[in-house]
Amino acid sequence: MNITSNTSRRSFLTNGSKCLALPFLSSLLPANLQAASEKAAKPVKRLLWMSMGHGHMEKHFYPTATGQLKGMTLPPAWKHLQRNLAHTTMISNLTNKQNKQPHEGSEALLSSCNVIGFAGKARHNSISCDQLAAEYLGQNTRYESLQLNVRPKEDGNGHGGAAVSYRKDGSPLIGLRTPLEVYHALFGGGLSKQQQLELLKKERSIFDILKIDTADSKRRLSKGDQEKLEEYTTSVRDIELALSRQHDWINKPYPKAGFSPPKDGLGAEKEMLMMYKLLVTAYQTDSTRVITYRMPDAGLLTSMGIGHSPHTLSHYGSNTALHELNLKRSTKWLELYSKLIDILRAAKDPLDPNGGTIFDNSLVFWGGGLRTAHRNTNTPCFLTGGGFKGLKHGYHHKAAKENTPLANLWTTMLQDAGAQVKTFADADGHTRGIYS
Numbered sequence: 077m078n079i080t081s082n083t084s085r086r087s088f089l090t091n092g093s094k095c096l097a098l099p100f101l102s103s104l105l106p107a108n109l110q111a112a113s114e115k116a117a118k119p120v121k122r123l124l125w126m127s128m129g130h131g132h133m134e135k136h137f138y139p140t141a142t143g144q145l146k147g148m149t150l151p152p153a154w155k156h157l158q159r160n161l162a163h164t165t166m167i168s169n170l171t172n173k174q175n176k177q178p179h180e181g182s183e184a185l186l187s188s189c190n191v192i193g194f195a196g197k198a199r200h201n202s203i204s205c206d207q208l209a210a211e212y213l214g215q216n217t218r219y220e221s222l223q224l225n226v227r228p229k230e231d232g233n234g235h236g237g238a239a240v241s242y243r244k245d246g247s248p249l250i251g252l253r254t255p256l257e258v259y260h261a262l263f264g265g266g267l268s269k270q271q272q273l274e275l276l277k278k279e280r281s282i283f284d285i286l287k288i289d290t291a292d293s294k295r296r297l298s299k300g301d302q303e304k305l306e307e308y309t310t311s312v313r314d315i316e317l318a319l320s321r322q323h324d325w326i327n328k329p330y331p332k333a334g335f336s337p338p339k340d341g342l343g344a345e346k347e348m349l350m351m352y353k354l355l356v357t358a359y360q361t362d363s364t365r366v367i368t369y370r371m372p373d374a375g376l377l378t379s380m381g382i383g384h385s386p387h388t389l390s391h392y393g394s395n396t397a398l399h400e401l402n403l404k405r406s407t408k409w410l411e412l413y414s415k416l417i418d419i420l421r422a423a424k425d426p427l428d429p430n431g432g433t434i435f436d437n438s439l440v441f442w443g444g445g446l447r448t449a450h451r452n453t454n455t456p457c458f459l460t461g462g463g464f465k466g467l468k469h470g471y472h473h474k475a476a477k478e479n480t481p482l483a484n485l486w487t488t489m490l491q492d493a494g495a496q497v498k499t500f501a502d503a504d505g506h507t508r509g510i511y512s
Contacts, residue, residue: 117429118429119425119427119428119429119430119432119436119437120213120362120365120427120437121213121365121437121438121439121463121492121493121494122359122365122366122367122434122437122438122439122461122463122493123206123209123213123365123366123367123438123439123489123493124355124367124368124369124438124439124440124441124461125185125186125205125206125240125367125368125369125440125441126368126369126371126416126440126441126442126443127181127182127185127186127235127240127368127369127370127371127443127444127445128181128371128373128409128442128443128444128456129181129182129235129370129371129373129374129386129444129446130181130373130386130387130389130390130444130446130448131181131390131444131446131447131448131449131451131455131456132153132402132405132406132409132447132448132456133392133399133402133403133406133448134447134448135151136151136152136153136402136403136406136407137151137153137406137410137456138151138168138454139151139154139166139472141472142168142471142472142473142474143471143472144470144471145161145164145166145470145471145472146161146162146470148472151406152403152407153403153406153407153409153410154410155407156407156410156411156414157410157411157413157414159414160414160417160418160460161470162469162470163417163421163435163460163469163470164413164417164458164459164460164469164470165458165459165460165467165469165470165471165472165473165511166457166458166459166471166472166473167457167459167472167473167474167475167485167507167510167511168454168457168472168473168474168475169454169474169475169476169477169478169479169480170454170455170457170475170480170481170482170484170485170507171452171453171454171455171479171480171481171482172184172185172188172445172452172455172481172482173188173479173481173482173483173502174188174189174190174193174501174502175188175189175190175191175445175452176190176191176192176193177190177191177192177236178446178450178451178452179236179450180235180236180237180445180446181235181236181444181445181446181452181455182235182236182237182239182240182370182444182445183201183235183236183237183239183240183445184201184236184445185204185240185444185445185482186204186205186206186240186241186242186368186486187201187202187203187204187205187242187246187501188205188481188482188483188486188500188501188502188503189201189202189246189501191237194246200246201237201242201246201247201248202242202244202246202501203242203243203244203246204240204241204242204368205483205486205489205490205500205501206221206241206366206367206368207221207241207242207243207244207249208490208495208497208500209221209366209489209490209493209495210366211495212493212494212495212496213365213366213493213494213495214364214365214366217362217363217364217365218325218328218363218364219261219358219363219364220364220366221241221249221364221366221367221368222251222252222258222261222355222358222363222364222366222367222368223239223240223241223249223250223251223252223367223368223370224251224252224253224258224351224355224367224368224369224370225239225240225250225251225252225253225369225370226253226370226371226372226373226375227253227254227372227375228253229375235370235373238250239251239370240368240369240370241368251368251370254340254347255338255342255347255350255351255354256337256338256339256340258351258354258355258358259333259337259338259354260337261363262330262331262333262354262357262358262361262363263330263331263332263333264329264330331361331363338350338354343375343378343379344372344375344376344378344379345376345379345380345408345412346379347372347375348371348372348376348412349412349415351369352415352416352419353419355367355369356419356420356423356434359423359425359434359438360423360424360425360426360434362426362427373386374386376405376408376409377389377405380404380405380408382401382404382405384398384401386405389401389402389405390446390448390449390450391449413442413458416440416442416460417435417460420433420434420435420438420440420460420461421433421435423435425437432462435460435461435462436461436462436463437461437462437463438460438461438462438463439459439461439463439464439489439492439493440459440460440461441457441458441459441485441489442458442459442460443455443456443457443458444456445482453479455482457482457485463492463493464488464489464492465492465508466508466511466512467508467511467512468511471511473510473511474510475507475510476510480505480507480510481501481502481503481504481505483499483500483501483502483503484503484504484505484506484507485507486500486501486503487499487500487503487505487506488506488507488508491506
């Protein structure tokens with residue numbers, strides 16, 4: 077679809093009812109990015125964290141043996157992953173040790189934080205590792221990071237909180253909740269430079285109205301209300317930074333869209349597949365190098381025709397009917413994970429001077445913060461992508477020490493991607509020793 081300056085936002089958002097999964101073409105990049113790809117001395121690294129919410133029944137999901145996956149007797153849910161065994165790694169024995177709220181698997185997943193352990197606060201978080209990565213990897217991209225999230229009706233059901241990404245002050249980054257929102261963020265909505273400036277001006281006017289004298293207000297508020305006000309003003313400051321960044325990028329054109337905008341109401345499974353394509357496109361256009369995706373656990377069950385919630389399925393006990401539904405759920409999750417690997421491996425990387433793929437230059441975590449029921453030990457952990465140093469895919473590794481901190485993996489991913497960090501959260505080492 078050609079996007080012209082005469083295209084109205086309404087027609088842009090409504091034009092096209094089908095999502096055409098075309099390959100990305102480097103000629104669709106803006107001129108400055110085409111030049112950057114030609115001059116690149118080495119490929120850039122991309123980071124992707126994907127959270128599924130609730131965990132899985134052990135007998136369906138976790139191999140009993142360690143070592144090379146090929147030839148291993150694998151759990152039944154792995155049948156769709158067979159074709160990609162050589163491109164994936166599973167690590168067992170990692171635990172989100174600081175998470176003391178085991179009903180919720182995503183809120184503390186990337187922060188490795190005890191969200192109910194902050195003195196004087198009923199609930200609070202700390203910076204998530206993706207936001208630390210964004211400080212190092214997001215300086216030259218339109219978006220320091222992108223957060224993909226579930227629709228509001230899917231909140232909860234194993235995820236917890238409002239997001240998987242959290243700022244330095246512990247406030248959530250809600251992110252984009254539909255494929256159409258992501259599409260609009262990547263391709264600009266067909267607005268001309270003048271239209272973008274006018275929109276920014278209106279947004280700044282609204283922002284100015286939102287500003288209030290917090291110092292004066294705090295003196296008259298209860299402690300609880302003071303905390304709420306501080307969270308509000310932090311969000312306002314974040315809006316101010318975002319608007320400033322948008323203004324800085326106003327003279328840099330959006331990439332051209334090579335496919336039509338996705339229509340709404342696709343259902344969770346089709347939406348997830350579209351999100352996969354869009355996040356790969358975000359990497360190909362160098363719109364960002366850091367992405368998190370809080371995937372629709374409850375919505376996926378609905379799209380499968382399963383009436384139970386993920387929470388209900390996690391309390392399966394000896395109920396054989398729930399066992400069967402859990403097998404269907406786990407099988408579907410690993411089928412979608414395998415499709416993600418297919419998409420990453422098929423996507424050419426325009427910024428790779430060696431002609432590699434997005435898979436070759438990415439570090440991808442796929443898993444969650446809960447094993448099953450409400451246990452946060454030995455959490456689901458799959459890795460894919462060629463960006464990990466010293467990692468040869470195709471194996472199930474098990475950390476020698478029980479309850480090895482999950483933050484060890486976050487530290488490793490940050491370091492491998494080029495972030496100058498020595499350690500993250502409660503990490504007591506790194507994970508390279510597990511798989512080297």
